Amino acid sequence: MRSRLIAGVTCLALVSSACGIPYRKDTDDLTKVAASDSQARRIIAEFNLTRQEADTLLDGSLLPDIESGSLLDIDQGAYFVAARVAGHTAAARLRLEPPDEVLSPRFAGYPMWFVAVSRDAGGDTQRVVVFERQDSVSPWLMTMAPEISGDTELPAMELDRGDAVVTAPPDSARGVAMSGSEALSNYAAALTGEDAPENDLFVDDDFLRRTREFQRSQRSLPFADFTQSWSAEPASLAMRVAGGGLLVFGTLERADAYSVHPSSYIDWGSNADAKAYLPGRALSAARLDYRHQVLLFVPPRGEGEAQLIGQYGGVVDGSGS
Amino acid sequence: MRRLGGLALLGMAVLGILVGVALAVFFGQDNRMDTGPHRLQTGTAAIVTAPQAIAIAGPRVELEVAAVEPDRNLFVGVGHDVDVRDLLGQTPRTRIDSVELPWRIETSGVDGSGVPRSAPEDADWWIEQDQGRGRATVAWDLPDTAIDVVILDRDGREDLAVDVTATWEAPGAFVTGIALAVFGLGVGIFGWAVITTRVAPRGLHARRGPEAGTGRA
Secondary structure, eight states: OHHHHHHHHHHHHHHHHTTOEEEEOOOOOOOSOOOHHHHHHHHHHHHHHHHHHHHHHHOGGGGGGBBBHHHHHHHHHHHHHHHHHHTTGGGOOOOOOSSSSEBBBEEESSSEEEEEEEEEESSSEEEEEEEEETTTOOOEEEEOOEEEEEEEEOOOOOOOTTTOOOOOOOOOTTSSSHHHHHHHHHHHHTTTTTTGGGGGGBBHHHHHHHHHHHHHHHHHHHTTTEEEEEEEEEOEEEEETTTOOOOEEEEEEEEEEEOOOTTOBBOOTOOOOHHHOOOSOBEEEEEEEEEEEEEEOBBTTSSSBBBEEEEEEEEEEEEEE | HHHHHHHHHHHHHHHHHHHHHHHHHTTTTTTTTEEEEEEEOOOSEEEOGGGGOOESSSEEEEEEEEETTTTTEEEEEEEEEEHHHHHHOOOOOOEEEEETTTEEEEEEOOOOOOOSSSGGOOOOOOOOOEEEEEEEEEEEESSOEEEEEEEEEOOOOSSSSSEEEEEEEEETHHHHHHHHHHHHHHHHHHHHHHSSOOOOOOOHHHHHHHHHHHHHH
């Protein structure tokens, strides 16, 4: 009897496979997952082609075809520096390996975005890149690329029934200590100095430490007054972490300003950013503008401090007299 | 018990024969079942299905679209509803709200004053697309996501009228149907034998063996 049952099931399976048995689908779900793994792979491969050409020529005018937003500003700034200061070409290069992980939310309409974690073929770090598409006929543009160490693993994301990543509104603090927008503005405040109360909200990280060290060194200059300001652009991308918490992408704006004392001047020495943007000496004032893209983890409410996962930034403008 | 088993086999056999013959007859030797051509008309330059109109997934289908005016520059594409909605934007169109086979459709007009964001063939997300002078054909596997079928006059000429033939492609359906019918026939003969002779399915032998032995003793 059992063998007959198996034969019957096999027969039905054959019929099903041959005909593509129709079944009703859920027509109420009008959402689309931003990109499949294979699409993400193709998009990154296409990115690499243009980026390689741009890197070779240090031609920032090619980058708007593949990048947008603050990432475009940072990378064009890196080209600007690399073209003018010897020894900085490698820092401007980027070639991504096929992604190890693709995190793709679902959307009811455009714009759409997805996240991919890829190794930088030129180094031992990884990039957590965000590609965004504004409408159905625009290209996918990379808008975020915070760098994380080669052995860092992102926390597992909360997934919906179709294995799409669950997003969070930037201003939503549901279940977490602070919203994505608050996390960014608080982190910007923490970067302004070690006395800022917002430092208590974050795990002390290498970026905070290096920033304070730089602030101390510049404030001790005997021939100029130094001020550094930080502010956060509104957060636009946040994903929910499995078990609670948020991963938040955002951009911080930084301005370094020097007011030169009378009868003094600043010679930029080894500061490549300043040498590129402020050739020659600064006699009265100088200002350098930076953008830093950060990836923050905000834990569930009551479960500790937020933490910087990754960062990528650089000079985008400068002026002096 | 033996009679019951035989009747069950006969029932399975009839079902197998009916399904098999139906498969073979409906799909034929070319393994295709089609409906059409059916006339679709619009006062605009675009005809688009609503995502609710294609409520099934699984089969592979082919859509052959022929313009009534053969000089029309036709585009036919199948894409995710999110993409199609964004591409068409405010483009006026006739929307097919429901499709019932063999062929009954409900349509409604979508007013607008725009044009598609770009030439449709420039989009990179079409599941399937084709274009041609007076005729275009697409074939695709119906996915488990919300899709729209788009029929456009690429030159934007209004009063588009087309004849549409829809086909369900099922490679191997004819052979499978015949095989199923033959298998059903075999099961039927065996079932008949179980009822009318001492032949019995193995399961029935095993259960009845001791009783039969007791009876003979």
